[in-house]
Amino acid sequence: MEKDKVKEVLKDIFHQVAPEVAFDGINMSLPLRDQVEIDSFDFYNIIVMLQKKINVVVPDSKLSELKNLSQLIDFISAKAGELK
Amino acid sequence: MKYEFTMPSLGAEMDEGKLMQWKIHPGDTVTKGQVVAQVETTKAVVDIESFRSGKVLELLAKEGEVVAVNHPLAIFEIDEDQEIVTGGIKMDSPAKEAEKNTPEFQGVNLREAIGKAMARSKKEIPHYYLKRRVSLDLLMSWLDKKNALLSAEDRLLIPAVLQRAICLALAKYPEMNGHYRDGKYVPSSDVNMGTAIALKDGAVMVPAIMQSQKMSHSEFNRAYQDLVVRTRQGSLKNSELIEGTVTVTNIGDLGSDEVYGIIFPPQVAIIGFGRIRKEAIVADEQTRPGFVIDLTLSADHRVSDGLLGARFLNEIDKKVNDPESL
Numbered sequence: 220m221e222k223d224k225v226k227e228v229l230k231d232i233f234h235q236v237a238p239e240v241a242f243d244g245i246n247m248s249l250p251l252r253d254q255v256e257i258d259s260f261d262f263y264n265i266i267v268m269l270q271k272k273i274n275v276v277v278p279d280s281k282l283s284e285l286k287n288l289s290q291l292i293d294f295i296s297a298k299a300g301e302l303k
Numbered sequence: 304m305k306y307e308f309t310m311p312s313l314g315a316e317m318d319e320g321k322l323m324q325w326k327i328h329p330g331d332t333v334t335k336g337q338v339v340a341q342v343e344t345t346k347a348v349v350d351i352e353s354f355r356s357g358k359v360l361e362l363l364a365k366e367g368e369v370v371a372v373n374h375p376l377a378i379f380e381i382d383e384d385q386e387i388v389t390g391g392i393k394m395d396s397p398a399k400e401a402e403k404n405t406p407e408f409q410g411v412n413l414r415e416a417i418g419k420a421m422a423r424s425k426k427e428i429p430h431y432y433l434k435r436r437v438s439l440d441l442l443m444s445w446l447d448k449k450n451a452l453l454s455a456e457d458r459l460l461i462p463a464v465l466q467r468a469i470c471l472a473l474a475k476y477p478e479m480n481g482h483y484r485d486g487k488y489v490p491s492s493d494v495n496m497g498t499a500i501a502l503k504d505g506a507v508m509v510p511a512i513m514q515s516q517k518m519s520h521s522e523f524n525r526a527y528q529d530l531v532v533r534t535r536q537g538s539l540k541n542s543e544l545i546e547g548t549v550t551v552t553n554i555g556d557l558g559s560d561e562v563y564g565i566i567f568p569p570q571v572a573i574i575g576f577g578r579i580r581k582e583a584i585v586a587d588e589q590t591r592p593g594f595v596i597d598l599t600l601s602a603d604h605r606v607s608d609g610l611l612g613a614r615f616l617n618e619i620d621k622k623v624n625d626p627e628s629l
Binding site for chain 1: 443444446447450451455456458460461462501503531553555579580581594
């Protein structure tokens with residue numbers, strides 16, 4: 220799946236999980252949690268919604284490696300590609 | 304017998320609450336556990352359940368009125384032989400009309416309330432502290448396999464799975480699960496697992512998953528998610544706020560490796576989850592990277608001692624490293 224498409228889906232999800240966060244203001248290559256007020260439970264929600272919308276499961280063992288949005292989008296995009 | 308239904312204390316040194324809405328009318332029949340009113344505290348609107356079954360005779364407090372803790376809200380007619388679960392005072396204590404009618408809601412803020420409760424805990428409870436580093440490699444690979452097969456809604460969350468391990472370990476360690484009141488410790492047969500949940504504005508509440516020992520891991524997982532959501536929506540039940548028998552505090556993934564909690568009275572133990580991370584693990588004379596978590600225990604020396612606490616942490620470690628048992 221195109222990275223831009225994943226980013227669009229992610230923007231929708233952020234809007235639902237953390238409506239107070241300005242998604243477009245997030246720096247894609249800096250650690251997400253340093254920039255926005257979302258906690259581990261919000262982050263799980265984001266992962267769960269990604270699974271619902273794109274059908275990609277992010278394993279727990281990978282979560283700690285996905286620190287910024289760019290890493291998350293790369294991972295989802297590659298996994299969604301494998302599914303096809 | 305007439306019975307006064309009173310403003311419950313919803314923990315953390317709450318002095319008063321505002322009656323938002325009655326869910327009952329005079330003449331109604333009430334059953335134990337039924338939600339009868341909504342009360343606003345400093346942080347949340349809480350559904351208040353009746354601890355007795357009976358008939359509503361009179362509603363004493365008006366909607367919008369601020370009522371001090373333990374002051375009457377309503378009069379019920381109940382059977383004599385009902386066992387009181389908790390809360391409530393008998394009819395023979397006089398209603399204090401003057402104190403009941405505080406003109407406006409002047410609740411202490413939650414920070415102050417937490418401060419009071421924790422200061423009391425530190426003054427009264429002789430805490431002892433232990434830490435155990437627990438390998439999560441087996442649990443992680445078990446979770447990865449499980450979650451790959453589960454639907455998104457049923458995805459198992461690590462904190463919920465770890466809490467479930469604690470719940471199972473508590474079965475062998477009643478000294479960690481119960482209430483210490485008036486110089487006496489009473490272990491609880493139920494594990495009402497309190498869990499510290501951060502609100503969006505930085506405050507913390509500690510509602511409990513009731514009777515968690517009866518739940519399967521998927522039921523516990525759902526109950527955990529439901530509790531977080533309801534805490535943030537401000538829709539908790541009073542029993543969830545006052546009947547916790549043990550607490551877990553999770554510092555999350557934001558950087559601290561260990562957290563040593565302060566016991567939440569009248570409980571006698573709090574277990575802390577540090578940050579889950581990869582560390583160098585030495586096994587069979589080899590060093591390899593592996594997932595670990597530092598589990599801590601703060602417990603009450605009036606009820607248990609360090610040796611027992613250490614065995615308890617060891618038991619949790621065993622459960623975590625035998626994921627099929629969860």
